[in-house]
Amino acid sequence: MTAMRKITPSEDATGTTPVLRVSVWRGTAEGGAYEEFEVPQQDNQTILDVVSWIQQYADPTLTYRFACRVGMCGSCAMMVNGKPRWTCRTHVKKVTEGGALTIAPLRNLPVIKDLAADMDPFFDKWVKAGGHHHPSASRHDPMPVITSETPGRVEANAGIECINCSVCYASCDTVAGNPDYLGPAALQRAWTLYNDAKEADREAVLDRVSGAGGCHNCHSQGSCTLYCPNELDPLSAIAGLKRASAKRFFKGGR
């Protein structure tokens, strides 16, 4: 990487640290434009570090969102050089192109201001897909024993580490083309519930995700699985929902 790095004019002339040329999208839902910043390059530096540097040293009015800085909370995702990334764990060196960075708010979501996207549609669809547990027993019933080797549990476990960062949602062109499409995260959540032996009504889960805007809208472009920062596989989860609802249909069900 060092050998390939171009020496910037400022480094050439004064011997100071190299700078990153960073285009940051500034604006609101009404519109906006990219603004250029020069940010000192460090050996170890994440995209979130770059955005924070701009806010602290160049323009305190820059709006963005973050919380944990360690890839747990899912609040700092942005478009970096055209691809959705969790910025707190994306190293500049991994994604920079000739010392240049373009940072924009997440795709497929309304913009609140600058780099902060409005996550409401994303979470609304999570709710619409029934993304919460519906208990099949009360606290007075004995607890059923489900080992982690149970096939359904294996399927469910594969999808439960989602941090709701909306990277998959931003990467999906089906979401871009159909505002009613539930999107990869909400559908993957439904797939984990469908495979949960303790879910009260698993057929109802299928009902919620197999109609208009549901799993059958997916075109299997696979961007969700490619960009998921937690290396989950929404593509396969949605395929599972397609199989389950198709099987039910051909068995003469709904």
Added chain:
Amino acid sequence: MKGMKTHRDHPLWLAYALHRFSGLALAIFLPAHLYVLSLALTDPARLDGFLHWADLPLVKLAEFGLVFLLAAHMLGGLRLLALEFLPWSGPQKSLAASVLAGAFLISGLFFLRAI
């Protein structure tokens, strides 16, 4: 921004795009195809004239394009069916793909010997 990559540059998205493009192109071709076939009943003389035109080398070349679109679209559909309806593991998919590639290689060799 120049030369910036997008979230779309990966094989699965390109496979989707090829499937969509080949489908659209075939859908546009199909009415013309059916119209020409219908000439056999309504206007055989014009059909003969058309078939004569279709013997031109350039038209023959374009037919290769059609066959390519048809093959791409059919294989794309089979790919989707396998992707979505066969919940295979990664190694199983790799094995299936290599078996398919091997079969293609062998049948291709026989085909080349035949011509």
